[in-house]
Every structure is written in C-alpha cells, then in structure tokens.
Amino acid sequence: MNVTTRDLLAAAAAHAADFLESLDDRPVHAAAALPDLRKALHRPLPDKPQAAKTVLDELVSDTAGGLLGSAGGQFFGWVIGGGVPAALAADWLTSTWDQNAALYACGPAEAVIEEITGEWLKELLGLPGSASFAFTTGTQMGHLTALAAARHHLLESRGWDVERQGLAGAPAVRVLTSGLEHASIQRSARLLGIGTDALVAVGHDEHDRIDLAELERTLDEHADAPTIVCLQAGEINTGAFDDYTRACRLAHTYDSWVHVDGAFGLWAAVSPTHRHLLTGLELADSWTTDAHKWLNVPFDSGLVFVAHPDAHRAAISTRASYLVHAGDASASVSSGPPARDQIDWNPEWSRRGRGVAVYAALRSLGRQGIAETVERCTRHAQRLVTAIGALPGAEVIVAPQINQGLVRFLAPDGGHDQHTDTIIDRIQATGQAWFGGSTYRGMRVMRISVVNWRTTDGDVDRAVTAVHDVLAGVVREFEEGRVSNAPWPTRRGNS
Numbered sequence: 001m002n003v004t005t006r007d008l009l010a011a012a013a014a015h016a017a018d019f020l021e022s023l024d025d026r027p028v029h030a031a032a033a034l035p036d037l038r039k040a041l042h043r044p045l046p047d048k049p050q051a052a053k054t055v056l057d058e059l060v061s062d063t064a065g066g067l068l069g070s071a072g073g074q075f076f077g078w079v080i081g082g083g084v085p086a087a088l089a090a091d092w093l094t095s096t097w098d099q100n101a102a103l104y105a106c107g108p109a110e111a112v113i114e115e116i117t118g119e120w121l122k123e124l125l126g127l128p129g130s131a132s133f134a135f136t137t138g139t140q141m142g143h144l145t146a147l148a149a150a151r152h153h154l155l156e157s158r159g160w161d162v163e164r165q166g167l168a169g170a171p172a173v174r175v176l177t178s179g180l181e182h183a184s185i186q187r188s189a190r191l192l193g194i195g196t197d198a199l200v201a202v203g204h205d206e207h208d209r210i211d212l213a214e215l216e217r218t219l220d221e222h223a224d225a226p227t228i229v230c231l232q233a234g235e236i237n238t239g240a241f242d243d244y245t246r247a248c249r250l251a252h253t254y255d256s257w258v259h260v261d262g263a264f265g266l267w268a269a270v271s272p273t274h275r276h277l278l279t280g281l282e283l284a285d286s287w288t289t290d291a292h293k294w295l296n297v298p299f300d301s302g303l304v305f306v307a308h309p310d311a312h313r314a315a316i317s318t319r320a321s322y323l324v325h326a327g328d329a330s331a332s333v334s335s336g337p338p339a340r341d342q343i344d345w346n347p348e349w350s351r352r353g354r355g356v357a358v359y360a361a362l363r364s365l366g367r368q369g370i371a372e373t374v375e376r377c378t379r380h381a382q383r384l385v386t387a388i389g390a391l392p393g394a395e396v397i398v399a400p401q402i403n404q405g406l407v408r409f410l411a412p413d414g415g416h417d418q419h420t421d422t423i424i425d426r427i428q429a430t431g432q433a434w435f436g437g438s439t440y441r442g443m444r445v446m447r448i449s450v451v452n453w454r455t456t457d458g459d460v461d462r463a464v465t466a467v468h469d470v471l472a473g474v475v476r477e478f479e480e481g482r483v484s485n486a487p488w489p490t491r492r493g494n495s
Contacts, residue, residue: 003053007053008056012056027069028431029428032065037062037063037066041063068434070082070434072452072454072459074433076384077447078449079451080451080452081293081295081452081453084296084297084361084364086360087358090356090360091356094353094356095352097110100351102341102348102349102350103326105323105326108339111342112339113353114342114354117358118355121358122305125267125269126281126282127287131306131307132306132313132345133303133305133345134304134345134346135301135354135355136354137302139182139261139288139289139302140188143185143187143261144188144191144347145306145346145347146288146306147228147259147286148315148347149286149311149314150259151192151194151226151315152315153308154173154227155226156311157255163314172226173228174198174199174227175200175227176229176230176256177201177210178209180208180237182236182261185261209242210243215229215247215251219251219253229256229258229259230259230260232260233277233281234262234263234266234402235404238440239401239405241268241401242260243280244278244279244280244283248284258283258284259284260284260288261288262281262289263289264451265277265278265289265402266287267374268374269281270374271371273378274378285306286306287305288303291361297358300354317344318343325341326339326340326341374403377450377453378403381403381449381450382399384463385407388448388463391471392471394408395410397440404447404448404449406438406446409423409471416443416444417444418444420437420444421444423467423470426470426474427467427470433462435447435448435463
C-alpha cells in the first residue's frame with residue numbers, strides 16, 4: 001500500500017502524541033535490557049526498499065522499552081528538561097524545512113530567526129547588548145567556542161596569531177577554576193590544545209564558590225601569563241553561584257579572561273526571585289548555557305555569548321570560494337544592516353536551525369512564563385530534598401538554593417556510599433521516579449535536579465512516596481535479618 005508523505009507524518013504525529021500522553025503512566029526507567037534492545041533492533045540490513053510506514057511502526061515498537069521517561073515530570077536525573085509544545089512543534093518544522101543554517105544564503109529565514117533570538121536572549125539573561133552569540137549543540141561546544149575566543153584574545157595581545165601559527169611556541173595559556181568545574185571545561189581544554197595540565201584548581205569556599213583569596217594569589221604568582229578564569233552559574237551538584245563582581249574585577253586587574261559556565265543556572269536571571277544570584281555576571285567576557293535545560297526546548301540546543309565579537313569571529317569564522325557569504329558583493333541582501341552568517345560564529349559547517357525551536361519557546365512562554373518555570377522547578381526541588389531528607393535513613397547534604405540538591409542514605413553497617421547507590425538503583429527500578437548518583441566531598445550522594453516544565457506537585461508526591469517505600473523495604477529486610485545487624489542509624493541534622 002502506498003502511503004503519502006502527509007499520511008506518514010500524520011502517523012508519526014500519532015506515535016509522538018501517544019508517547020507524550022503516556023509519560024505519566026509509563027515507567028520512568030528504561031525497562032528493556034541491552035540484549036533485548038539489540039535483539040529487537042538488529043534486523044538484517046535490507047537489500048530492497050521497505051515500506052516507510054512499516055519502518056516507522058517497527059521503530060516505535062522496537063524502541064519502546066529502551067526510552068527513558070526523561071521528557072516527563074518524574075525525571076530528576078542529571079539536568080534534563082522536556083520540550084514545551086511550541087518548541088517541539090517548531091523543531092519538527094526545522095527538520096521538515098531541512099535548511100543548512102550555516103549561511104544566510106542557505107536559509108535566509110533561519111538566519112534572521114537566530115539573529116533576533118540571540119538579541120532576545122541577551123536581554124533576558126542580562127548580558128551586554130554588544131556581545132556576539134552562537135547556537136551550538138550544547139554547553140560543551142559553547143565552552144569550546146568561548147575558550148577559542150579567549151585563546152585568540154589573550155595570545156593576540158601578546159603578538160601571537162594562534163589561528164595561523166598554532167600553539168607550538170606560543171605563550172602557555174592557563175585556566176583557573178575552583179576545582180569543581182564541569183568535565184566539559186576539561187574536555188574543551190583538551191580539544192583546543194591548551195591541555196588539562198593547564199587547569200589550575202585554586203579551591204573553593206564552604207559554599208562551593210571559587211576561593212577569591214587563592215584566585216588573587218594564583219593570578220599574582222604568574223601575573224604575565226595569559227589566563228582564563230572559569231566561574232560557574234549553577235555548580236553541577238549544588239547549584240552554587242560564584243561572586244561575579246569580585247571575581248571579574250580581580251581577574252581583569254590581571255588582564256585575564258573570565259568565562260562563566262551557566263549551563264542551567266544562567267536562566268535564574270529571568271526570575272525576579274533568583275536573579276540576585278547573578279549580580280555582576282555581565283562583567284565577564286563569555287558565557288554559556290543550554291536551552292534544552294530550563295528553557296525546555298528539544299535536544300540539542302546550546303548557547304554561547306562573547307563580550308568581544310572580534311575575538312569570537314577571528315577564532316571561529318572561515319571562508320571558502322564556493323560559499324556565498326553575506327558580506328560578499330555577489331550576495332543579494334537588501335539594504336539595511338548586513339545579514340548574519342552563522343558560520344562566522346559557530347564551530348560547525350553543516351548544521352540544523354537550532355534557533356527556530358528557541359524562538360518558538362521564547363515567544364510561547366514569554367519572560368513571565370520562563371520565570372514561572374524557574375521558580376516552580378526551584379520550589380519542587382526544595383520540597384523533594386526536604387521531604388526525602390526527612391525520611392528515616394535519609395540525610396540532607398545540600399538543600400537547594402535553586403533547582404539542585406543532594407541527599408544520601410545511611411546504612412546500618414556504616415557503608416553509606418554503597419548503600420546510597422543501592423537505594424538509588426532501587427528507586428529507579430520502581431519506575432515511579434528517576435534520580436542519579438554523584439560524588440560530593442568524598443561521599444556518594446543522590447542528586448535531585450528539577451528543570452522540566454511538566455513536573456507537578458503530584459509528581460513530587462509520587463517521587464517521595466517511591467523513596468519512602470524503598471527505604472521502608474530496606475528496614476523490613478533489616479528487621480528480618482536479611483541485612484547487617486548493626487544498629488540502624490539515627491538520622492542526623494541537615495548540613
């Protein structure tokens with residue numbers, strides 16, 4: 001039976017709607033084991049074309065048990081948002097239009113969408129209006145872009161053209177962090193040839209903010225070295241925010257570049273309740289965040305902003321004779337400000353129009369809707385941590401100031417780390433909620449992260465009940481002698 005493209009897209013929409021409507025009822029964990037997924041998906045490579053509708057239907061059925069419920073309201077692992085309806089629909093259109101969003105000439109409408117959306121974002125996030133920007137796959141590539149601009153800026157000021165001469169023989173760039181930097185900073189240093197040996201951890205205070213006294217001492221120790229200082233807007237475990245005003249002024253005294261990793265925390269700037277956490281942020285030199293976190297657009301969607309557009313463009317832009325660049329005489333662009341070629345700001349060549357979904361999300365939510373999402377998620381996180389931490393056998397390690405918090409679980413035999421990981425596994429196995437583990441100050445903890453617009457008070461109740469039932473089950477096992485007979489610990493105060 002021949003199926004039209006319209007019929008096929010309608011079938012895909014029906015499958016998508018079924019998935020979204022089932023999120024509240026399906027297990028949050030992926031139920032299928034690896035061998036099951038391989039068995040289902042590893043069909044023989046066909047020699048002849050297959051019916052598109054059959055391929056689509058079998059794709060849905062074969063992957064059913066291998067999908068996390070991360071798009072739903074009961075997922076509290078990592079920092080993963082969902083997709084607000086307007087952004088999801090716009091993302092479908094982006095795929096349908098199939099524009100290469102590298103140049104204005106390849107897709108004029110998408111180039112203008114990115115141009116406008118970048119300006120909106122700077123306004124929303126409280127960043128300098130003169131900053132340049134780019135839409136990347138995620139904060140990882142945002143870091144790469146920003147640190148490439150920093151590398152150019154710092155070495156150019158020392159008479160070194162790194163894009164032409166490379167790094168061999170160049171002054172060594174160092175990167176100062178609190179020691180709690182995300183691994184994507186380390187990876188960017190590797191990919192840029194700076195190297196992880198160049199990362200210097202100056203330490204952090206009891207609130208996980210960069211140690212300003214040690215930062216000053218380290219800057220002064222090699223005052224002439226080209227230096228990047230990496231700050232955080234939302235540390236990955238605790239959501240901590242650095243003192244941007246003091247750190248930026250200090251770093252700039254030594255002509256250092258300040259980069260802010262704001263993968264999720266930068267969105268606090270939209271909230272009247274929480275924007276004070278970002279005071280002084282605008283003094284930095286570059287910033288990164290993800291739209292697929294708190295803005296809740298589909299993966300992948302990263303954002304980077306640079307206060308020095310010349311350095312940004314010099315580090316990233318490229319030219320080829322077969323391309324039609326907006327600034328070329330042959331480019332047919334009407335009068336007015338020149339068109340913006342995305343390839344001048346992005347570390348990619350062929351790329352999808354990521355700005356389309358962001359544009360749709362911003363228009364559908366508005367400033368007020370984004371602020372409400374941030375504040376609602378923060379309330380949910382605070383309630384989750386408080387309620388779980390109050391359960392027998394649980395302990396609050398870090399209470400959220402925004403959407404991130406930590407708890408751990410206390411073992412009868414004192415083996416709290418292994419016990420915490422075991423409890424996390426058991427909670428996941430219930431299918432009622434999904435939390436992940438981490439290591440914080442030498443102890444294993446359960447991370448609680450809330451960024452999904454779908455999360456409700458009912459989802460929080462359901463998650464707390466799941467944790468309660470798992471812990472109650474462990475107590476029963478203890479009482480029945482199926483675990484260590486060491487005394488059951490008394491829950492300690494919050495820290």
